[in-house]
Amino acid sequence: DTAVSQTPKYLVTQMGNDKSIKCEQNLGHDTMYWYKQDSKKFLKIMFSYNNKELIINETVPNRFSPKSPDKAHLNLHINSLELGDSAVYFCASTPGLAGGPQFFGPGTRLTVL
Amino acid sequence: QKEVEQNSGPLSVPEGAIASLNCTYSDRGSQSFFWYRQYSGKSPELIMSIYSNGDKEDGRFTAQLNKASQYVSLLIRDSQPSDSATYLCAVNTPLVFGKGTRLSVIA
Numbered sequence: 001d002t003a004v005s006q007t008p009k010y011l012v013t014q015m016g017n018d019k020s021i022k023c024e025q026n027l028g029h030d031t032m033y034w035y036k037q038d039s040k041k042f043l044k045i046m047f048s049y050n051n052k053e054l055i056i057n058e059t060v061p062n063r064f065s066p067k068s069p070d071k072a073h074l075n076l077h078i079n080s081l082e083l084g085d086s087a088v089y090f091c092a093s094t095p096g097l098a099g100g101p102q103f104f105g106p107g108t109r110l111t112v113l
Numbered sequence: 114q115k116e117v118e119q120n121s122g123p124l125s126v127p128e129g130a131i132a133s134l135n136c137t138y139s140d141r142g143s144q145s146f147f148w149y150r151q152y153s154g155k156s157p158e159l160i161m162s163i164y165s166n167g168d169k170e171d172g173r174f175t176a177q178l179n180k181a182s183q184y185v186s187l188l189i190r191d192s193q194p195s196d197s198a199t200y201l202c203a204v205n206t207p208l209v210f211g212k213g214t215r216l217s218v219i220a
Binding site: 103106107 | 144151156159162199203205210213
């Protein structure tokens with residue numbers, strides 16, 4: 001199936017731990033994104049990569065580090081997890097550089113205890 | 114700071130009625146506008162995109178754009194209980210999302 005996929009779907013961990021979320025798209029899109037959706041359902045962009053190059057880096061703690069090994073993959077590593085990091089993290093992709101419709105992955109629900 | 118404003122709702126409409134969802138945006142240079150539907154516990158799903166002033170229809174959905182007023186709306190005709198969801202307005206670039214309007218269609 002053509003899609004944006006994310007792993008894991010659920011992640012429960014203790015404060016202070018380090019964790020990673022992986023994203024893959026087989027749509028042939030050039031640009032990928034990470035979004036955070038908080039408990040109030042507000043969806044906010046964190047990072048964007050175009051062909052492995054970081055093009056958007058919003059005001060996000062430097063405990064969050066994205067990595068794009070190729071244009072089909074975008075991973076998110078989070079160091080020293082805090083309670084406030086609990087949220088749903090969505091990966092998305094779009095054809096071209098920007099400005100077009102984005103297609104979202106199923107989300108990763110991160111719970112920090 | 115680019116902003117997209119939506120009424121959070123809930124907006125309740127009876128089955129078969131027209132649901133009207135509204136959105137305003139602050140960046141006058143915006144060129145692309147999108148409506149996403151998000152069911153509880155699911156990811157946002159693109160339902161409409163609109164790039165020029167006027168109306169764009171797709172099935173029961175009509176998107177309306179007025180760049181002079183910085184206003185974009187979504188009409189859902191013949192609303193069904195399955196349309197009950199949160200509707201997110203998004204404006205480029207990069208995409209800035211509104212906080213969403215929760216729609217409830219009452220059978």
